[in-house]
Amino acid sequence: MDKKLLTEEVIDQLVADIKKHNENERLQMIDWLMANQLTKDKKTIALIESWEDNQSSLKRRIYWYFQGRLRWTGQPQPNSEELLNKIESKIEKEKPEVQWAMNFTTGWIGVYEKKYRNRCIALGEKTGLYKGKMVSKGCTPEYLPEFIVIESNKRKL
Known part of the structure; x- marks a missing residue:
């Protein structure tokens, strides 16, 4: 895939094609697209940053997952309070696919930014998202x- 050819129109077509798949495949593909293609060019990063309120839930997922990945990969951002x-x-x-990405972002803000940790934990307690969900050993x-x-x-933070 030539990232230089990724315009909003091309991305919209990719998202439309991805939506045709079952939920598990759809989420894996949209996350792969974000992590391996859209974050590799400043032009597409600018597009991601404009998708917070996009009508497409998959584009909103990309926006929030991108915010979380920045923090997860050790790139603190100045807008954490605004995001929270x-x-x-x-x-x-x-929608559930966007909730997951928002939860992911909240988690990494809580891990790396101690001043927001209690607030992030309280949000998890309030929403109850993923409480009691079984995870594989080591996850x-x-x-x-x-x-x-x-x-x-784990990070001694």
């Missing part, structure tokens, strides 16, 4: 109170 305000007001009304639960404690302890 938006997540707190929107997460419970969002970290997605429930924010558990995720943040485990991941911040």
Whole structure:
């Protein structure tokens, strides 16, 4: 894939094609597209950053997953408080595929930015997202109170 040819129109067609797949495949493909193609060029990163309120839930997922991945890969951002305000007001009304990415972003903010840790844990307790969800051995639960404690302890943060 030539990232220089990835215009908004081409991405819209890719998203439309991806939507035709079952949920599991759809989410794997959209996450792969974001991580391996869209984040490799400043032009497509600018597009991602404009998708927070896009009508496409898959584009909104990309926006939020990108925000979380920045933090997960050790690139703290200055807009964490603003993002948390938006997540707190929107997460419970969002589609599940977007909720997951918002939860992911909240988790990594809570891990790396100690000043927001209690707020992120409280959000997880309030929403209850992924509470009690079974995970494979060696994997970290997605429930924010558990995720943040485990991941911040691993990093001694």
